[in-house]
Amino acid sequence: MTVNTGAEIESREVHFRNCTLCEAMCGLRIESHGDEVISIKGDAEDPFSEGFICPKAVALQDLQNDPDRLRQPLRRTADGWEEISWSEALDYTAQRLIQVREEHGRNALGVYLGNPNVHDHGNTLFILPFLRALATRKRFSATSLDQLPHMLANLTMFGNQGLFPVPDIDRCDLFVCIGGNPLASNGSLMSAGGVERRLKAIRERGGKVITIDPRKAETAKVADEHIFIRPGTDVLLLLATIHTLFDEDLINLGHLSDIIDDVELLRLAGEAYPADRVAQATGVAAEDIRRLARALAQTRQAVLYGRMGVSVQRYGGLCVWLIYCINILTGHLDRRGGLMFTQPAIDLPAIGAMSGHKGHFDRYRSSVRGLPEFGGELPASTLAEEILTEGPEQIKAMVVVAGNPVLSSPNGGRLDEAFSSLEFMVSIDMYVTETSRHADIILPPAGPLQRSHIDIVFATLAVRNTVKYSPPLFAKEENELHDWEIFLELSRRLSSRDLRSSIEAEIKYKLLKRLGPDGLADIYLQLGPYGRDLPASERWSGYLEIALQALHPGHPLRQLWKQGPLSEENRDLPKGLSIKTLLQHPHGVDLGPLRPCLPQRLFTKDKRINLAPKIYLSDLSRVKALLSENMEEGLLLIGRRHVRSNNSWLHNSHRLVKGKNRCTLLMHPRDASRYGVRDGEDAEVRSRVGVVVLPVEVTEDMMPGVVSIPHGWGHKRSGVSWRTASEHGGVSVNDLTDELWVDPLSGNAALNGVPVTVKSAASRKDKRRRGETLTQDGSVAI
Structure with a gap:
């Protein structure tokens, strides 16, 4: 039995931060003594999660202390792995990538980004100059294994791929969940710490929760009703819902009626799919479909939410588009208790738009199967064939960052074969995984509790506006590097192709290294809707201009910096946020519930929403085949x-x-x-x-x-x-x-x-x- 001495107890430190292991952003209260974590509990004073944590939170300690976690770069040899120094590993990696690029062209380099990247603001902010230094079109990520259909709908309907509508779950009276299981995910594209409590609160105030899924999952166990549906036929149910809304005169565009286009085209899209016609194919009774449509239309504060079951299927693009349309047709977009938009402290959609990155689709296609790019990335399903198929666009070298596509991408066996055939591969990873075992070099970053943290991605998906900054719990060792430092060091080496590029790379390197992810996050906080008055010093603003240009070259961010916080519609919001002020609020800052913000928040050129983009209308021709499939x-x-x-x-x-x-x-x-x-x-x-x-x-x-x-x-x-x-x-x-x-x-x-x-x-x-x-x-x- 271990007995804690009084001196040890007195020397314990208490640290508050968000859990970084899923989207929920749950607040943690961590006690430590020296370099040891004593306990991890929910932070009852966190304004967002209010003390809730799931079993995953304790794994932060396990990841930090795991004896299997790599601490030093590894290089493959004929006799197995050998540890090498960081300078040797970084130099060798850059040399081999440059060699492949010079011998086979820039698109012979491939890069895959796993989802842990968006759980770390250092990765999120510093991956951009690294990708720019790689200069390849062969980019892949977990996006096309997950939420790409949502981002495509965001782009085509709202004008920005990063502008996600989020269920206002805390104020809705009808929550319909199709193809999702938030009790297992803690909310997905709906960051909601303590989601079970939030769902139960709907029922306690007299509301209703309905789940629609081929499996009666954990969320269904706390719902009022569960409806089985045959996988891949959700598009039929959604079209039949739209048919019912028009057929029974249940359309109500509410306060958005003046900015909605092509309602009639949507009526025509659903005309061929009455509930009776799709019932057999979906396995959902026609009366249940009509009843669902009526409930959504007749409940003042209601939302239809769809996730993985509707996203990662053959009709994923159509499903997400139709879900957005149903919320609009029933008056539940940008309305309390419906599907709303966040106004986060670090406003990534607005920052992206100001730097020319609202998103794009189908600018080029994969070289083998001809599938479209999205936001500069090709579908991950094409990765193996892009490596294995000979030709001028064949991938010869891969960079895999915090990803394990052998287990997360379709046909992992073929990916195994593909990775083993590469001329060179580098993995930035903490472990020798099913994917990184194929690498020639593994570059392991410091542990999760050795870095500071501020959620900048999931705050854009949160069911309530909130922000928290936490300094590192432990200092990294001298022989360790953070992910962002690895990106920065490789970018410096990859960009130095001649004297001019060497000088430019060195300037950017020194500026970005001095700022670090916290410095950049501080800039973005002050540019955001809750930012403080900005420094007037020309010397300071000039320095920041160079730093911002390193991330967003060629875009007018100096003017943005001088004019102050983004988002004109947010001038009435509280101001003063910076890293310094957040340090004074270790439990986080509550920025209030989701607020109506349309049309100002739209990024479309005319500040209007197109209900019927051509790409979706054209794709509807595939749906008829579902009606005749052998069930x-x-x-x-x-x-x-x-x-x-x-x-x-x-x-x-x-x-x-x-x-x-x-x-x-x-x-x-x-x-x-x-x-x-x-x-x-x-x-x-x-x-x-x-x-x-x-x-x-x-x-x-x-x-x-x-x-x-x-x-x-x-x-x-x-x-x-x-x-x-x-x-x-x-x-x-x-x-x-x-x-x-x-x-x-x-x-x-x-x-x-x-x-x-x-x-x-x-x-x-x-x-x-x-x-x-x-x-x-x-x-x-x-």
Whole structure:
């Protein structure tokens, strides 16, 4: 038994910060002694999360102290990995990338960005000059495995890919959730610490929560009603909802009626899809569809919210567009209790717009399959073929930053093959993962508690305006670098191609290194809607102009700096925010509820909303085929998420993976009987691209005809460094998902609704161990 001395207790430090492991931004109260974390609890004084935390929060301590976490750069040798110095690692990485670029052209370089990047303001702010230094069009990220359809709708309807409408969940009386599970995600594109409390509050004030999903998930258990729907047919339900709204004269544009265009085109789009016609295909009764439409139209404070189930499927682009349209047609956009826009302290959409980055779509296409770019990125589903297909645009070298696409992208087996074929690969990662094991160099950043933190991405998605800044809990060691420092050092080396570029690179390097992410965040805070009066010194503003130009070259940010805070419609908001003032409020600052802000907040040229962009109307021609598909044949695979997991990057925390095996195949009893599998026994699941074997969990929570495997698992591949994850390996659902199975409109991966077959594997002669992944020919994959 350990006994704490009085002196030790007195020397404990208390630190307040936000959890950085998901979107919820929950406030933490962390006690430490020396370099040891004593406890992590919810911060009851945090104005946003009010003391709530989920089990993931304690994993911050596990990540920081994990003995498997890399502390020094690694280089691959014939005898395995060897530790090398930072200067040697950075020089070698830059030299090899420059060599590939000179031999094969700039687009022979590829880069993949994983989702942890947006949980760190240093990564978010310093990735831009790094990407500019790489100068390649072959950019990929987790965006096209997730929320790309939402961002496309933001761009085409509101004029800015980063302007997300967010459910005003704290004031709504009807919350309809289609294809989402906020109790497991803590809110996704809806940052909402303590989301279960917020959902229960809707019911306590006499409101209603409805979930629509092929699985009766955790959120459905606290809802008033759950409706099963066949995967991939959500677009039919949404079109039938629009048909009902027009057919029963339920349209109410409210205060936005003067800025809405093409309502009639939307009526015509839904005309061919009455509820009775789509009922069989969707599995949703026609009367339930009509009842849902009436409830949305007749409830004053209501919202329709859609997430992964509608986003990562073959009709993801159409689904998100239609969800936005339904909220508009029922008068629930930019209205209390409906779908509203944030006004964050660091206003990324406004800053992006002022620097010329509102977003763009389909400026060029992938070289093999011809899928469109979005915001300068190609769909991640094309990554393997862009590496493996010979030609002038073939990727020869990869930079992977905080990502594990072998487990997170479709057809992970082919990505394994692709990464092993590269001339050079560098991973910026804390571990030797299923992806970084293919690298020639691994550059590990300092730990999550060794950096300061201010949420600048998820504040734009929050259900209430809030901001918090936290200094580092622990200092990094002398031989460690933060992610942003790695980006900066590589940018400096990659940009020095001649004397002039060397001088420019050195100036930018010194300025940005001096400012760091906190200095840049401070500038953006003061440019934001709650910013303070700006320094008048020409010397100071000139210095800032150079620093801003390093991030946003060629754009008039000096004028922006001189004219003061952004967003003319926000002149009545409280002012004075800076890093200095936030340090005086360690629990965070409450900036108030979401407020109506249209049309001022729109970034369209005419400050109007187009309900019927041509790209969506043209894509509707694909939908008719859904009505004639054979609903009785085969099984459809969907993913799922657990509150103790976050993709693949928390499975090395023992406290998060211990207990009951969560990597199971969920099946309805009728399907289990039909395909001869039993609860607890192994089943073989096969798709076009792969085969896996895992235990079955029979449950009536699944819709008949649908099976589910969680994403993020599959840690049985050889050569990885995280031992705990390997002991709880499971299988990777993305060894079954198909890279050819995409939403052709947006290019987003269709990870849900994948056709599979299932059969019993309990009596396999080779008695393969549970959790192993099989190749198409039935052999064990490594």
